[in-house]
Amino acid sequence: DSGVTQTPKHLITATGQRVTLRCSPRSGDLSVYWYQQSLDQGLQFLIQYYNGEERAKGNILERFSAQQFPDLHSELNLSSLELGDSALYFCASSEGTGRNSPLHFGNGTRLTVT
Amino acid sequence: GENVEQHPSTLSVQEGDSAVIKCTYSDSASNYFPWYKQELGKRPQLIIDIRSNVGEKKDQRIAVTLNKTAKHFSLHITETQPEDSAVYFCAAVLGDFGNEKLTFGTGTRLTIIP
Numbered sequence: 001d002s003g004v005t006q007t008p009k010h011l012i013t014a015t016g017q018r019v020t021l022r023c024s025p026r027s028g029d030l031s032v033y034w035y036q037q038s039l040d041q042g043l044q045f046l047i048q049y050y051n052g053e054e055r056a057k058g059n060i061l062e063r064f065s066a067q068q069f070p071d072l073h074s075e076l077n078l079s080s081l082e083l084g085d086s087a088l089y090f091c092a093s094s095e096g097t098g099r100n101s102p103l104h105f106g107n108g109t110r111l112t113v114t
Numbered sequence: 115g116e117n118v119e120q121h122p123s124t125l126s127v128q129e130g131d132s133a134v135i136k137c138t139y140s141d142s143a144s145n146y147f148p149w150y151k152q153e154l155g156k157r158p159q160l161i162i163d164i165r166s167n168v169g170e171k172k173d174q175r176i177a178v179t180l181n182k183t184a185k186h187f188s189l190h191i192t193e194t195q196p197e198d199s200a201v202y203f204c205a206a207v208l209g210d211f212g213n214e215k216l217t218f219g220t221g222t223r224l225t226i227i228p
Contacts, residue, residue, distance in 0.1 A: 002157065033216075043158065043203060043218045056215040090157060099207055099214050100146040100165060105157040 003027065004106035006091050012112045018079040021109045025072055025093030031055070032074040033092040033103060034066055043090070049074055050097050078111070086113045118206050120219025128227050133194055135222045137204035138186040144206045147180060147187050148216075152201045161202075162189070191224075199226045 003026035013019055025032050034046040045058035049068035060066075063081075068074045078085060088110050092103040120137045127133045139147075148163035164171045164178045164187065171178050175194075180187040187206075191198055204219040 002159075042220045045215055045217065048215060056209065056213050058215065097214070098216055102148050102160045102163055103216060105150075105159070107157050 002104040002106060004091060004093050004104050006106035006109050008109060010110050012114065013081060014114055015081055015083060017081050021076040021089055023074045023091030023106060026104055029093035029095050031094045031098050032068055034076050035090040036087050037090060038087045055097065081113045083113050086111055118204060118217050118219040120204050120222060122222060124223045126225045126227055127194055129194055129196060131194055133191045133224055135189045135202055136186060137219050139206040141208040142185060144208060146207045148205050149178060149189050150203045152203065158203060194226045196226050196228055199224060
């Protein structure tokens with residue numbers, strides 16, 4: 001168990017809908033990261049928050065947004081969903097900013113858009 | 115651009131033989147290089163990492179070597195076992211100071227043949 005909690009584990013929704021994925025980092029970790037992994041693909045970095053502030057941004061679509069709350073948990077909002085958004089979404093956390101500390105991944109949320 | 119290249123994309127080795135996976139990176143300022151193992155349908159898990167102040171690190175059957183001058187690093191697995199079958203990702207911290215992000219390679223699917 002990595003200590004990173006993601007909910008829900010599975011999510012099935014229709015095109016055009018909006019969903020929220022939730023992540024609680026390991027105790028003491030200040031950074032939260034979101035990654036998208038499509039079937040048999042690599043890990044695509046979406047966004048990072050550090051202590052409540054956005055720190056780094058990847059190729060995150062405008063339809064997607066995220067935030068980190070004062071208690072350090074994070075939510076990833078996906079709107080106007082398309083079939084191509086179906087993927088495994090991982091949250092990870094790290095102690096510092098991630099420059100030289102490992103990321104610990106949650107078990108992921110599997111999103112299926114029908 | 116900033117990226118991490120990983121080779122090979124697939125690798126099959128006989129049980130008991132060694133496996134080597136290689137990665138190159140673009141940012142000479144990178145100083146942290148972790149390796150992750152992802153079993154089917156599961157989260158990526160850190161298996162070993164190396165920082166730029168050392169050239170090699172070993173943990174039982176797993177070792178990582180780093181050549182900062184050539185900007186490449188490698189994962190070596192000796193005496194491979196069936197449970198080593200998984201997808202392996204290398205990663206490096208890339209980007210300008212204050213906007214660094216852990217960038218993953220495209221992954222290597224390792225299959226151990228019994």
